[in-house]
Amino acid sequence: MTELSNKRIVLASRPSGRPSAENFRLENVPVAEPADGQVLLKLHYLSLDPYMRGRMSDAKSYAAPVALGDVMEGGTVGEVIASRHKDFAVGDMVLSHSGWQTYAVADGSVLRKLDPNAAPLTTALGVLGMPGFTAYAGLLTIGQPKAGETVVVAAASGPVGSAVGQIAKLQGARTVGIAGGADKCRALIDDFGFDVALDHYRSDFADALKQACPSGIDVYFENVGGKVFDAVVPLLNPFARVPVCGLVAQYNSTGAFDGPNRLPLLMRDILSKSLTIRGFIQRDFSEQRPAFYQAMTQWIKDGKVRYREDIADGLENAPEAFIGMLEGKNFGKLIVKIS
Amino acid sequence: MTELSNKRIVLASRPSGRPSAENFRLENVPVAEPADGQVLLKLHYLSLDPYMRGRMSDAKSYAAPVALGDVMEGGTVGEVIASRHKDFAVGDMVLSHSGWQTYAVADGSVLRKLDPNAAPLTTALGVLGMPGFTAYAGLLTIGQPKAGETVVVAAASGPVGSAVGQIAKLQGARTVGIAGGADKCRALIDDFGFDVALDHYRSDFADALKQACPSGIDVYFENVGGKVFDAVVPLLNPFARVPVCGLVAQYNSTGAFDGPNRLPLLMRDILSKSLTIRGFIQRDFSEQRPAFYQAMTQWIKDGKVRYREDIADGLENAPEAFIGMLEGKNFGKLIVKIS
Numbered sequence: 001m002t003e004l005s006n007k008r009i010v011l012a013s014r015p016s017g018r019p020s021a022e023n024f025r026l027e028n029v030p031v032a033e034p035a036d037g038q039v040l041l042k043l044h045y046l047s048l049d050p051y052m053r054g055r056m057s058d059a060k061s062y063a064a065p066v067a068l069g070d071v072m073e074g075g076t077v078g079e080v081i082a083s084r085h086k087d088f089a090v091g092d093m094v095l096s097h098s099g100w101q102t103y104a105v106a107d108g109s110v111l112r113k114l115d116p117n118a119a120p121l122t123t124a125l126g127v128l129g130m131p132g133f134t135a136y137a138g139l140l141t142i143g144q145p146k147a148g149e150t151v152v153v154a155a156a157s158g159p160v161g162s163a164v165g166q167i168a169k170l171q172g173a174r175t176v177g178i179a180g181g182a183d184k185c186r187a188l189i190d191d192f193g194f195d196v197a198l199d200h201y202r203s204d205f206a207d208a209l210k211q212a213c214p215s216g217i218d219v220y221f222e223n224v225g226g227k228v229f230d231a232v233v234p235l236l237n238p239f240a241r242v243p244v245c246g247l248v249a250q251y252n253s254t255g256a257f258d259g260p261n262r263l264p265l266l267m268r269d270i271l272s273k274s275l276t277i278r279g280f281i282q283r284d285f286s287e288q289r290p291a292f293y294q295a296m297t298q299w300i301k302d303g304k305v306r307y308r309e310d311i312a313d314g315l316e317n318a319p320e321a322f323i324g325m326l327e328g329k330n331f332g333k334l335i336v337k338i339s
Numbered sequence: 340m341t342e343l344s345n346k347r348i349v350l351a352s353r354p355s356g357r358p359s360a361e362n363f364r365l366e367n368v369p370v371a372e373p374a375d376g377q378v379l380l381k382l383h384y385l386s387l388d389p390y391m392r393g394r395m396s397d398a399k400s401y402a403a404p405v406a407l408g409d410v411m412e413g414g415t416v417g418e419v420i421a422s423r424h425k426d427f428a429v430g431d432m433v434l435s436h437s438g439w440q441t442y443a444v445a446d447g448s449v450l451r452k453l454d455p456n457a458a459p460l461t462t463a464l465g466v467l468g469m470p471g472f473t474a475y476a477g478l479l480t481i482g483q484p485k486a487g488e489t490v491v492v493a494a495a496s497g498p499v500g501s502a503v504g505q506i507a508k509l510q511g512a513r514t515v516g517i518a519g520g521a522d523k524c525r526a527l528i529d530d531f532g533f534d535v536a537l538d539h540y541r542s543d544f545a546d547a548l549k550q551a552c553p554s555g556i557d558v559y560f561e562n563v564g565g566k567v568f569d570a571v572v573p574l575l576n577p578f579a580r581v582p583v584c585g586l587v588a589q590y591n592s593t594g595a596f597d598g599p600n601r602l603p604l605l606m607r608d609i610l611s612k613s614l615t616i617r618g619f620i621q622r623d624f625s626e627q628r629p630a631f632y633q634a635m636t637q638w639i640k641d642g643k644v645r646y647r648e649d650i651a652d653g654l655e656n657a658p659e660a661f662i663g664m665l666e667g668k669n670f671g672k673l674i675v676k677i678s
Contacts, residue, residue, distance in 0.1 A: 060611070225606055239623075244610045250603050259598015263605055264589050267564055270618035271583050272399070277616045279609035284578075 004031040007315055008101035011066045015056055017253070018326070023056065024072070024319040031103045034084045039111070041078030041096060041104045046315065046336040047125035048074065048322045050248045051281075072100040072318075075130060076338075077114065077121050088113070095124045100318055102338055119300065126159045126333035127307035128296055130282055134245055135163035136292045137285035139221060140171075142243035142278050147172030149218035152209075153194075154228050157184040159307065159333035160245060162192045163296075164221045166305045169193055173219070176212050178228060180328045187331070191306055206231035219243075225250045230262065233269055244279040248326065308332030343370040346654055347440035350405045354395055357591045358665070362395065363411070363658040370442045373423045378450070380417030380435060380443050385654065385675040386464035387413065387661045389587045390620075411439040411657075414469055415677075416453065416460050427452070434463045439657055441677055458639065465498045465672035466646035467635055469621055473584060474502035475631045476624035478560060479510075481582035481617050486511030488557035489576075491548075492533075493567050496523040498646070498672035499584060501531045503560045505644045508532055512558070515551050517567060519667045526670070530645055545570040555579075564589045569601065572608055583618040591665060647671030 005028050012025035034040045055073055058065045066073055076098040080088050085108030088094065094111040098104035114124050126132060143164075145151050151168040155161040156177030165175045165188070177194035179185055180201055188197035196212045198205070209231050216237035222229060225247035236242070269275060299305040310332040312321040318336045325334050344367050351364035373379045394412055397404045405412055415437040419427050424447030427433065433450040437443035453463050465471060482503075484490045490507040494500045495516030504514045504527070516533035518524050519540055527536035535551045537544065548570050555576035561568060564586035575581070608614060638644040649671040651660040657675045664673050 054611070222606075225603060229606070244606060247603075247606055247610055250607070253603065257598075257600040257603045259596075259600050261596040261598050261600050262602040263568075263600070264564060264586075264592065264596045266602055266605075267561075267568070267583060267586055268589070270616060271586055272393070272618070274618045274620060274623055276618075277609060279611070279613045279615075281613060284613055 004103060005029070006031045006101055006103040008071050008099070009315065009318055010069055010071055011056060013068065014058060014065075019053065019056060019319075019323055021319055021323075026316055032105045034082055034105050036084050037109070038105050038107055039080045039085050039088050039094075040082040041076075041094065041098060041106055042081045043076045043078040043096075043098055043102055043104060043338050044093075045077040045122055045125060046074050046100055046318060046338055047076070047129070048312075048318065048325055048334040048336060049130070050246055050326065052322065053248075053326060073097065074099050075125050076104070077124055078104065078106075083108075085109075093121060095129070100315065100336075102315060119297065122309055122311070122333075122335050123300075123307065125335055126309060127163060127300065127305065128293065131159035131333060132163050132296055132307075133285075133289060133292050134282040135160045135221075136167060136296065137282055137288050138243040138245050138280055139164050139167050139219070141285055141288070142276070142280060143168075143219040143221060143241050145171045145173040145219050149173045150176065150213050150215055151219040151221065152176045152178065152213065152217050152232060153221045154178045154200075154224035155246070155248065155328075156192070156194060156197070157187050157308075157331060158223070161221070161223055162188075162307065162332075163305060165192050165194050166299075168219070170299070170304060176209075176217075178209075178224075184331060187308065191308060193306075200228055210235060216240075221245065222247070224248055233266060236269065236273060236275055238273045240273065240275050242275065242277045244277060245281075310334050312336045314338075343442060344368070345370045345440055345442040347410050347438070348654065348657055349408055349410055349439075350395060352407065353397060353404075354591075358392065358395060358658075358662055360658055360662075365655055371444045373421055373444050375423050376448070377444050377446055378419045378424055378427050378433075379421040380415075380433065380437060380445055381420045382415045382417040382435075382437055382441055382443060382677050383432075384416040384461055384464060385413050385439060385657060385677055386415070386468070387651075387657065387664055387673040387675060388470070389585055389665065391661065392587075392591070392665060412436065413438050414464050415443070416463055417443065417445075422447075432460055434468070439654065441654060458636065461648055461650070461672075461674050462639075462646065464674055465648060466502060466639065466644065467632065470498035470672060471502050471635055471646075472624075472628060472631050473621040474499045474560075475506060475635065476621055476627050477582040477584050477619050478503050478506050478558070480624055480627070481615070481619060482507070482558040482560060482580050484510045484512040484558050488512045489515065489552050489554055490558040490560065491515045491517065491552065491556050491571060492560045493517045493539075493563035494585070494587065494667075495531070495533065495536070496526050496647070496670060497562070500560070500562055501527075501646065501671075502644060504531050504533050505638075507558070508534075509638070509643060515548075515556075517548075517563075523670060526647065530647060532645075539567055549574060558582075560584065561586070563587055572605060575608065575612060575614055577612045579612065579614050581614065581616045583616060587665065649673050651675045653677075 177188040185197035226249035516527040524536035527533040565588035
């Protein structure tokens with residue numbers, strides 16, 4: 001056991017703006033021994049998600065930043081290769097939050113055992129994991145789409161957005177998905193069943209969105225921020241709901257944003273249209289997790305929710321894949337196959 | 340009856356920015372006859388409220404604007420002087436929405452009969468009327484203050500704000516009231532029981548607010564907008580709630596607001612702190628009205644909620660009183676004694 005070497009990627013420096021390869025450092029360190037109640041994991045898959053950009057900064061947030069020199073955090077699927085916890089045996093596959101590395105010691109108490117026969121293991125990081133749950137809880141609890149309403153989803157080909165669109169459709173809503181580029185827009189219609197797909201690279205994007213929403217917008221699932229939000233706000237109907245789940249378009253921004261100041265106009269719309277704008281992270285709704293697993297597993301089995309994964313090969317390629325994701329280069333849930 | 344002349348104030352022109360006397364016109368017209376199911380009212384009191392500024396503009400809003408040449412709208416207390424409705428007799432006092440005039444015909448179906456012995460008639464326009472209900476519904480439904488939390492209220496000496504502070508206190512919250520000038524701040528403490536009173540004219544207002552909220556802000560009841568909101572946002576705690584009830588500081592603004600653009604920063608805070616920002620008007624919560632009347636009547640009887648009224652004399656002085664209110668010149672619920 002002590003012969004094993006753990007390859008890991010640590011935060012070498014904090015990015016200003018767009019992260020670059022120099023913000024990460026690959027290290028080799030000895031693998032630790034599990035203590036009583038712990039297991040040793042060989043990690044197979046690592047999830048890459050936009051929230052990790054926040055953890056690289058030391059700005060105040062809902063979660064502590066990753067410390068300089070610490071392993072980058074992230075959700076992982078791993079195999080138990082040594083166990084000192086009664087509930088886990090060698091060979092068990094588990095979901096953990098072990099970060100960007102090849103081996104990890106974890107407390108048995110925080111692990112969730114996975115059944116490789118129930119669904120592909122990677123789905124525990126995607127449609128049946130944090131992104132899927134984010135879509136489910138944010139849309140149903142805050143968005144509350146009703147039959148016949150119009151739901152607009154940004155980053156709609158991503159793991160959260162594609163689930164949001166399909167769950168909204170299951171509630172009887174009309175869905176408008178926004179993504180970047182013709183390929184992604186085609187997938188919105190063909191794979192994820194959106195009623196309308198809109199390319200945000202279009203120069204006439206705001207007009208096209210207005211055309212696509214002749215009855216206005218009742219729910220806007222915010223994943224992006226920036227210009228898309230600016231185009232959405234004038235179209236929001238009275239009593240519209242805006243779950244704010246991500247702002248990937250502005251994560252890399254530094255300093256002040258140029259005027260005019262759009263905040264007073266947003267506040268005016270919030271007041272005059274009785275809007276609700278509410279931020280959340282999936283952890284806010286933890287009590288809904290069992291209902292989510294049950295519903296989503298069934299939807300997938302019935303073919304009512306489909307998903308797409310984008311798998312990068314090798315831990316050493318995680319930084320590049322992550323940087324690309326922040327620019328919209330991935331297509332589907334981004335996962336690193338570690339070994 | 341047909342000998343009576345109705346004095347009324349109509350919207351003569353739409354203001355650009357701050358309203359002025361020229362936007363209003365005093366007219367004398369014959370008093371109409373009530374039809375079947377209607378009553379004729381001699382109006383005693385008119386309520387003046389900030390929302391009326393919105394009705395003077397033709398910008399899209401939750402309510403239609405007052406048409407040019409139409410009577411300015413507003414809540415009123417009147418006396419039935421002729422009745423063709425079985426539920427109302429001459430001499431009854433009623434709450435109606437008859438606007439800025441001395442006489443009005445109204446459908447009996449939309450009137451609420453007032454008991455002059457239960458509470459002073461003017462309270463039907465204030466603490467027991469629309470402003471009191473706005474405070475009650477917005478604070479309890481959206482703000483949801485809990486014991487020990489910090490509730491900050493803007494325009495805190497006004498009819499909505501003073502009720503918000505006192506209702507929050509009844510829930511066990513710590514209350515910080517913001518008002519303009521030493522007299523109003525003294526009333527916040529002495530009359531309305533706020534824990535802290537802050538003068539927004541202080542040059543160090545943002546710092547003073549921070550000092551006044553050492554545990555951050557859990558509920559901010561937004562009545563004002565502008566600089567007060569900008570000072571509040573950085574102090575909001577995770578899961579803070581912001582009922583947006585009014586934006587009186589920006590009602591008179593025209594055109595674009597100077598940069599920097601604060602919207603992306605607000606969105607970042609909404610996301611990173613799981614904030615809820617929700618606009619409302621009291622009509623959104625109509626089903627809560629019976630519970631409100633019961634609770635508020637009891638609170639007033641028990642001395643747990645106090646109120647203050649500022650009564651202007653004579654319908655012809657309504658425009659000047661209204662314009663002054665938008666600049667914070669009134670002190671307490673502004674009412675016009677018509678006759």
